[in-house]
Amino acid sequence: MQIGRANAVDFRNYRTLSLTPARRLNVFSGPNGQGKTNLLEALGLLVTGRSFRTPRTAEIPRWGSRSTSVTGDLVRADGTPVAPRTVRRTIEGLDDGTWQNSGESVEWARAIAFGWQDLEIVNGAPLARRSFIDGFAGRLYPVHLKALIEFRQLLARRNRLLQQRSGDAATRAQLEPWNDQFATVGMDLVNRRRRAVAALQTELARVYGALCAARSKVEIRYRTALGEASDAAALLAALERARLEELRRGQTLVGPHRDDLAIEIDGVDARAFGSRGQQRLVALALRLAEVLPVTEAAGTAPVLLLDDALSELDPAVREQVVRELDGAEQVFLTTPEPPTVTGAAVFYVHAGGVAAA
Ligand SMILES: Nc1ncnc2c1ncn2[C@@H]1O[C@H](COP(=O)(O)OP(=O)(O)O)[C@@H](O)[C@H]1O
Ligand SMILES: [Mg+2]
Structure with a gap:
């Protein structure tokens, strides 16, 4: 697109x-x-209806403004010429102090x-890796983001009940329906x-192999205390096993909110042992690897919004990224x-203005 x-x-x-x-x-x-970066954020909002920078929409309208809008044309380019879809997104401050974010969603826009x-x-x-995989999963399966919101509500409710510390039997009865x-x-x-x-x-x-000349291998795996289990019964059983510990600590101890990703370069943990340069390449490669799926x-194809992606890289690597x-x-x-x-088409950005070079 x-x-x-x-x-x-x-x-x-x-x-x-x-623009x-x-x-x-x-x-x-x-x-x-x-x-x-503000310009990229505006383009991201136009395409997805959300800011990639912040969940707090109140930050986005120009200081002193009660609303902002982004409008534009999205073109689905998959060989067949079709009329562009015109979209309009607005963020508006309401009288009750909340902010309303509106605009139709475009099912193929990413x-x-x-x-x-x-x-x-x-x-x-781990939170950064969970956010990454949830964002990516949301681009693959839109239902994922709704499920994530639902899960967070269930988790908060469970944790509230555990924090009440009303004793094993009472808490157990209260948790049961959830x-x-x-x-x-x-x-x-x-x-x-x-x-x-996967x-x-x-x-x-x-992508990682293409970016770095060295024949280095990067691998990513999902890490969960649930092992290979994939049915809800396994999570339910894990909750039961953790019951006393959960009561003692007043929080939910098993579930996707505790999971992580393992990222390895040539078999060793990139977080602990990767050089800064390797870590940078993996970070960029992770985003570029999202494109095909x-x-x-x-x-x-999705639109790519790359903020300052070429800085911090060696000249040779830059060339590979551009390729x-x-x-x-x-x-x-x-x-x-x-x-x-x-x-490339070049635009100069200066003091809140953008002009073609
Ligand atoms: N809601 C806002 N209203 C007005 N100015 C803002 C708002 N949010 C951020 N800014 C300003 O936008 C300016 C440019 O931000 P940014 O896009 O991050 O710059 P760049 O990416 O070119 O370095 C910053 O100086 C910041 O103070
Ligand atoms: Mg910037």
Whole structure:
């Protein structure tokens, strides 16, 4: 798919924004603090209806504004020429102090965003890896994100009951009606994450191999205390086994909220033993590896939003990344340096304005 045109009003540091991107590679160049990342965020919101940067929509309207809107054309480019889908997304402050995010969803529209905070996926805490795999699974199976919200509610309810510490028998009776649901929704999450990891594995190995000249191998696995079990009964049994410990600690101790991903380079843990350079490459490779599975799932290629992706890399690796991007569909790449990529449409970003070079 492609973004054919994008306009925004009062989005972050843009009063108005108007962009007609090229069909393939677009480079946004300009000094820091001018609005490059904001621009990627606006494009991501246009495509997906959500910010890849923050769940707090109140941050997005330009300071002092009560609303923002992003409109544009999404083109489904899969060989057959079809009319673009015009979408409009708005974020509005309501009188009761809440913010409303509205706009229709486009079932085939996907964006994959990368920024160097993604290094956390490789070297950060398990939460960063769970967020990564949930985001990816959500792009493959849209039902995943709804299930995740439901799971979080069930988890919070379970934890509240455990924290009341009303004694084993009473708590057990109170938990009883929730456990089945927790186990069913929880195991569905685990199974979709496992499928997502399997879908990623081959591409991850290929992309990582393409980016680094060294014949190094990277592997990703799903890690859960549930082992290979894949039915809800196994999670239910694990809850039963953990019952006394859960009562003692006042929290839910088994389930997808405790799982993690193992990422290994040549058989060793990338988090503990990878060099900073290797970790960077894996982080970028993870995002690029999403492209093919997401294309297959959505029926059209995702838009890539790459924030400053070429900095921090050796010149030789940069070249490989650019080569890899050649095979992608529409790409938006920011850089604080003068652009060196050939064949790209270049835009300069300055003080909340964007202009074609
Ligand atoms: N809601 C907002 N309203 C107005 N300005 C904002 C808002 N959110 C962020 N900014 C400003 O946007 C500026 C540019 O941000 P950013 O896109 O991250 O710059 P770049 O990526 O070019 O370094 C920052 O100086 C920040 O203060
Ligand atoms: Mg930035």
